[in-house]
Amino acid sequence: MTGTSLDGIDVAICDISNSEGRPKCELLAFDMLDYPAGFADYVRSVICTPNWEDISFLHFALPKLYAEAIRKVADENKIELSKIELIGMHGQTIWHSPVPKTRYGVTTGSTMQLGDGSVLAKLLGIPVVSDFRSGDVALGGQGAPLVPRFDDDFFSDDLHDVVCLNIGGMANITYIPAGKFRDKKTDTGNCRAAVIAFDTGPGNILINTAIKKYFGKEYDEDGAIATSAFVNNNLLNALMQDTYVNAAPPKSTGREYFNEVFLTEKLNMAGGLEVLNPCDIIATLTRFTAESIAFNIRKFAKVPGVLYVSGGGARNKTILQMLHELLPEAEIKLPDELGIPSDAKEAIAFAYLAWLTKNHISGNLPSVTGASADTVLGSISE
Amino acid sequence: MTGTSLDGIDVAICDISNSEGRPKCELLAFDMLDYPAGFADYVRSVICTPNWEDISFLHFALPKLYAEAIRKVADENKIELSKIELIGMHGQTIWHSPVPKTRYGVTTGSTMQLGDGSVLAKLLGIPVVSDFRSGDVALGGQGAPLVPRFDDDFFSDDLHDVVCLNIGGMANITYIPAGKFRDKKTDTGNCRAAVIAFDTGPGNILINTAIKKYFGKEYDEDGAIATSAFVNNNLLNALMQDTYVNAAPPKSTGREYFNEVFLTEKLNMAGGLEVLNPCDIIATLTRFTAESIAFNIRKFAKVPGVLYVSGGGARNKTILQMLHELLPEAEIKLPDELGIPSDAKEAIAFAYLAWLTKNHISGNLPSVTGASADTVLGSISE
Numbered sequence: 001m002t003g004t005s006l007d008g009i010d011v012a013i014c015d016i017s018n019s020e021g022r023p024k025c026e027l028l029a030f031d032m033l034d035y036p037a038g039f040a041d042y043v044r045s046v047i048c049t050p051n052w053e054d055i056s057f058l059h060f061a062l063p064k065l066y067a068e069a070i071r072k073v074a075d076e077n078k079i080e081l082s083k084i085e086l087i088g089m090h091g092q093t094i095w096h097s098p099v100p101k102t103r104y105g106v107t108t109g110s111t112m113q114l115g116d117g118s119v120l121a122k123l124l125g126i127p128v129v130s131d132f133r134s135g136d137v138a139l140g141g142q143g144a145p146l147v148p149r150f151d152d153d154f155f156s157d158d159l160h161d162v163v164c165l166n167i168g169g170m171a172n173i174t175y176i177p178a179g180k181f182r183d184k185k186t187d188t189g190n191c192r193a194a195v196i197a198f199d200t201g202p203g204n205i206l207i208n209t210a211i212k213k214y215f216g217k218e219y220d221e222d223g224a225i226a227t228s229a230f231v232n233n234n235l236l237n238a239l240m241q242d243t244y245v246n247a248a249p250p251k252s253t254g255r256e257y258f259n260e261v262f263l264t265e266k267l268n269m270a271g272g273l274e275v276l277n278p279c280d281i282i283a284t285l286t287r288f289t290a291e292s293i294a295f296n297i298r299k300f301a302k303v304p305g306v307l308y309v310s311g312g313g314a315r316n317k318t319i320l321q322m323l324h325e326l327l328p329e330a331e332i333k334l335p336d337e338l339g340i341p342s343d344a345k346e347a348i349a350f351a352y353l354a355w356l357t358k359n360h361i362s363g364n365l366p367s368v369t370g371a372s373a374d375t376v377l378g379s380i381s382e
Numbered sequence: 383m384t385g386t387s388l389d390g391i392d393v394a395i396c397d398i399s400n401s402e403g404r405p406k407c408e409l410l411a412f413d414m415l416d417y418p419a420g421f422a423d424y425v426r427s428v429i430c431t432p433n434w435e436d437i438s439f440l441h442f443a444l445p446k447l448y449a450e451a452i453r454k455v456a457d458e459n460k461i462e463l464s465k466i467e468l469i470g471m472h473g474q475t476i477w478h479s480p481v482p483k484t485r486y487g488v489t490t491g492s493t494m495q496l497g498d499g500s501v502l503a504k505l506l507g508i509p510v511v512s513d514f515r516s517g518d519v520a521l522g523g524q525g526a527p528l529v530p531r532f533d534d535d536f537f538s539d540d541l542h543d544v545v546c547l548n549i550g551g552m553a554n555i556t557y558i559p560a561g562k563f564r565d566k567k568t569d570t571g572n573c574r575a576a577v578i579a580f581d582t583g584p585g586n587i588l589i590n591t592a593i594k595k596y597f598g599k600e601y602d603e604d605g606a607i608a609t610s611a612f613v614n615n616n617l618l619n620a621l622m623q624d625t626y627v628n629a630a631p632p633k634s635t636g637r638e639y640f641n642e643v644f645l646t647e648k649l650n651m652a653g654g655l656e657v658l659n660p661c662d663i664i665a666t667l668t669r670f671t672a673e674s675i676a677f678n679i680r681k682f683a684k685v686p687g688v689l690y691v692s693g694g695g696a697r698n699k700t701i702l703q704m705l706h707e708l709l710p711e712a713e714i715k716l717p718d719e720l721g722i723p724s725d726a727k728e729a730i731a732f733a734y735l736a737w738l739t740k741n742h743i744s745g746n747l748p749s750v751t752g753a754s755a756d757t758v759l760g761s762i763s764e
Contacts, residue, residue: 095435103436131500
């Protein structure tokens with residue numbers, strides 16, 4: 001797995017199997033590896049000003065780096081490469097534009113990941129599934145999110161509704177109705193149709209932007225600053241009136257919306273640093289993150305029996321405490337309890353999606369992506 | 383099949399099967415379809431000045447056009463789409479740079495085709511094999527030529543050496559030793575190791591360039607102008623001393639070398655239009671095309687028992703007559719005799735390569751591409 005933030009390569013080695021009709025996943029090894037010095041900036045420069053020589057080079061260089069990363073994690077964990085049966089390779093997303101546009105009489109949405117699956121397959125001698133998003137976009141879907149299928153298969157519960165909440169830069173949820181309800185097929189005959197997933201709004205992005213600006217640190221460790229200060233209600237109210245937070249799903253967002261410009265505007269609306277002190281700003285942004293999540297769960301999904309929290313935000317104790325206050329009906333857990341470490345969850349999810357493809361099982365959830373049908377995702381390179 | 387010349391989409395619908403250990407191919411339908419008005423120029427502009435929005439759009443728009451083309455050819459020939467089991471999609475080559483280069487500590491060659499296989503698969507509901515060249519490049523090969531594998535399987539002969547000659551813009555040959563010889567395994571244990579394939583030099587490019595310049599036509603129909611005039615030996619000698627023609631294989635060439643600049647230079651060396659008349663120039667260029675082909679076959683391969691000629695040049699009777707004079711030992715045939723129309727050959731070859739991939743059979747010839755091993759080519763999208 002490599003994310004759009006270009007912060008490195010995540011490798012999860014898993015043993016996936018079917019156990020009494022339910023997929024089972026044992027994580028054998030996980031690591032996050034760095035790109036070579038300068039490489040991430042090189043990729044950014046090609047994204048910024050594309051030229052074919054570098055595009056084509058990266059299409060091969062990325063799987064070459066993935067191959068080295070997989071070798072390293074396998075070696076360090078004493079896993080023989082020959083025992084690895086299949087690789088799921090997400091590739092580097094360069095462009096994602098699922099909304100159709102028309103040129104010269106051709107109308108289509110599109111998405112594009114760099115990284116050639118066949119190259120990785122040949123370098124390691126292991127079959128590779130790649131290009132997970134295109135098939136869903138070709139069927140009119142958003143090509144995202146894809147992790148909800150994994151959430152549905154691994155976190156659903158017979159007795160309780162479940163929400164999987166991931167707090168990364170943005171926050172997103174997957175709402176999974178309890179099994180009993182899901183057994184009743186919907187109009188479309190698809191019992192997964194009741195799964196809901198969308199971005200609720202900011203995850204750590206606003207907190208981290210302010211922490212960097214006022215404290216010169218990367219993040220608020222354990223949420224310590226937030227818990228020591230006071231929420232400013234003027235600022236919180238201004239934030240909670242945000243259009244995105246209040247919009248009904250389907251919706252998705254990113255750094256092009258929730259960023260420093262957004263933050264500065266809202267701070268100015270609340271009186272700026274003449275009224276607010278930096279610690280209270282952090283406390284308020286933390287509260288806004290938790291409150292926008294809770295509001296979206298309550299309004300657009302349903303408060304679940306169990307809430308699994310993953311992503312960097314799962315380490316912010318203040319956020320967890322606030323979620324507990326705001327959603328008292330929900331038991332808050334970490335996915336680690338089910339053997340899925342929070343950091344490794346996305347990489348494991350794509351290993352699982354690859355396993356589905358290899359077994360000719362569909363991997364998208366049309367209720368979530370908007371595709372016209374569920375479909376087997378990706379391409380297999382032998 | 384779509385070539386680098388962007389002259390349209392070739393669709394071949396074939397019935398491929400195994401018959402007594404030898405693959406068999408029956409061509410059910412073939413057509414060459416145009417791109418929508420302006421589309422080829424749009425692709426050229428994106429190749430010239432790439433930007434991600436257009437790159438990503440083309441990655442989806444091309445398979446969308448391929449899907450329409452396949453539907454059309456199937457409909458017009460009353461072939462039900464549901465009867466088509468597999469599609470081989472070459473995609474649009476945008477960059478081909480198999481020679482390794484190093485950036486930020488990563489060394490690799492590369493090749494890139496636009497056109498997402500998963501998109502075509504979803505649009506038609508038929509599995510697609512795409513990305514044929516990457517696996518060979520990943521194994522250190524040139525990723526080209528790939529048609530020799532098809533030539534070897536469909537044109538080889540137990541008793542005679544065979545050469546498949548394709549005269550397109552450039553001319554290329556595949557030399558296939560007789561079956562008896564090929565049964566003796568070579569040192570590498572690979573009985574295909576004796577197959578040789580390379581570009582001999584110009585095909586129709588120089589003739590057509592001069593025809594356009596002096597006669598305002600697209601090509602010398604039937605070779606009529608050439609046969610009515612005289613070969614100028616000064617010009618022919620100057621041409622036959624060309625470095626590329628005399629270089630030993632492996633070698634490949636293109637329009638970046640054999641073009642109008644090349645032609646003007648050689649014409650000037652031979653005295654220009656003060657000495658040469660346009661008809662004699664055509665006759666001499668036609669002779670050069672035939673002689674450079676014959677010279678390369680004799681020097682770097684072996685004069686075969688049978689020479690199959692395909693491509694536009696196969697319709698130039700003067701070239702065929704000259705080849706007959708220059709290679710009297712060879713019986714000259716058209717692939718049409720084996721049920722493979724000359725125009726359709728490349729499209730059929732990629733249908734066959736897709737069939738090999740689907741059956742987990744390697745498709746490259748390391749003796750031809752230079753790859754470290756024979757390997758299953760491409761990716762399959764379900």
